[in-house]
Amino acid sequence: MMPGIDREERRKKHARAGGFIALSAVVAVTVLLRPGYQWVSLTVGVCTAIAVAASGDLPGGRGRPGPYRERRKKRARVGGFIGCGTIIISGLFQPDWQWVPFAVGVPVVVAVVTSGDLRGGGRRGHGRGSGLSRGGRDDDGPVGAAHRWRMLAMVSRLMPGPGGRRWLAEAESLLSEIAPAGRGAAIRSYLLSAPGLVVMMWAREARRRAQLGPRRPG
Amino acid sequence: MALRLTVQVQLVVQALLRDPAREMYGLELSEETGLQPGTAYPILLRLEHEGWVASRWEDIDPRAEKRPARRYYRLTAGGAVQAGAALAAARRPKGTALRRLAGESGTA
Numbered sequence: 001m002m003p004g005i006d007r008e009e010r011r012k013k014h015a016r017a018g019g020f021i022a023l024s025a026v027v028a029v030t031v032l033l034r035p036g037y038q039w040v041s042l043t044v045g046v047c048t049a050i051a052v053a054a055s056g057d058l059p060g061g062r063g064r065p066g067p068y069r070e071r072r073k074k075r076a077r078v079g080g081f082i083g084c085g086t087i088i089i090s091g092l093f094q095p096d097w098q099w100v101p102f103a104v105g106v107p108v109v110v111a112v113v114t115s116g117d118l119r120g121g122g123r124r125g126h127g128r129g130s131g132l133s134r135g136g137r138d139d140d141g142p143v144g145a146a147h148r149w150r151m152l153a154m155v156s157r158l159m160p161g162p163g164g165r166r167w168l169a170e171a172e173s174l175l176s177e178i179a180p181a182g183r184g185a186a187i188r189s190y191l192l193s194a195p196g197l198v199v200m201m202w203a204r205e206a207r208r209r210a211q212l213g214p215r216r217p218g
Numbered sequence: 219m220a221l222r223l224t225v226q227v228q229l230v231v232q233a234l235l236r237d238p239a240r241e242m243y244g245l246e247l248s249e250e251t252g253l254q255p256g257t258a259y260p261i262l263l264r265l266e267h268e269g270w271v272a273s274r275w276e277d278i279d280p281r282a283e284k285r286p287a288r289r290y291y292r293l294t295a296g297g298a299v300q301a302g303a304a305l306a307a308a309r310r311p312k313g314t315a316l317r318r319l320a321g322e323s324g325t326a
Contacts, residue, residue, distance in 0.1 A: 166289075167259070169286070169289075170244060170259065170289050171255075171256075171259075172286055173243075173244070173285075173286040173287060173288055173289065174243075174244045174245050174248075174255050176285055176286055177245050177285060177288075178245060178255070185254060186254060186255050186256065187256075188254075188256070189254030189255060189256030189257055190255065190256035190259070191256070192256060193256040193257055193259065193260050194256075196260060197259070197260050197263070200260065200263070200264070204267065
């Protein structure tokens with residue numbers, strides 16, 4: 001749909017996964033384990049497998065089927081990653097009670113760090129404000145636009161069902177055709193006009209329901 | 219609720235009135251009016267609620283066209299008449315005010 005954004009997202013994921021593998025290997029070899037070649041290969045292998053599993057469409061991503069489905073998929077992936085990490089760490093160390101919080105804690109921390117945009121923002125890693133607090137600048141590139149795209153999806157949920165779906169579909173249609181340079185400003189304009197639109201749509205919906213009259217049971 | 223004919227609304231109506239039979243989609247309209255798409259959308263929605271504008275989704279196969287369907291807008295028959303009258307009315311006070319100002323500056 002938006003190839004520029006997809007490419008940038010994938011690059012971001014590659015960087016995150018690479019960083020995760022390198023960091024895990026260094027931590028495992030230097031701090032947790034005694035330095036030995038067999039441990040290095042094991043750690044790197046396990047971390048690579050986990051990183052690939054956790055970062056979803058890393059190898060040849062096939063586009064984005066939709067924000068809600070994507071978020072659900074990501075949550076499942078992160079859950080699997082935490083479980084997998086817990087088992088591996090528990091297996092590496094003696095299964096004593098004092099290791100359990102560590103075995104659970106490390107995958108949770110790593111999952112939170114690597115899954116960046118799980119909570120609909122992903123802004124933490126970029127050191128940026130929300131889409132609306134950037135003083136009208138257009139130079140935030142496709143990544144910023146991707147974050148605001150997610151905000152569009154969230155905002156559409158505040159509107160009455162069909163109205164929200166139509167608004168989002170129309171925004172998606174328009175944004176897919178607009179030049180990448182103007183995409184950020186266009187998304188921002190959609191977000192800025194959203195509060196008024198939400199009020200307008202609900203007011204209309206309320207009038208419509210009032211005209212229909214109270215619902216009768218049965 | 220009556221439609222307030224703000225400058226933005228006038229721009230959208232003017233763009234649609236240029237060729238009332240022609241259908242325009244959001245991006246086309248925003249390029250023609252110079253308005254951001256997010257600004258044009260609520261205006262189009264209000265015009266649609268007032269019955270001035272009708273809209274429809276483009277009937278295409280998005281995979282074949284490699285883009286999502288567009289939503290096309292066009293003035294309804296009644297809407298074109300009403301929009302023309304409303305635009306004329308919106309312009310009139312401005313002309314009167316200008317003439318009055320010109321008169322005042324002439325007498326001063």
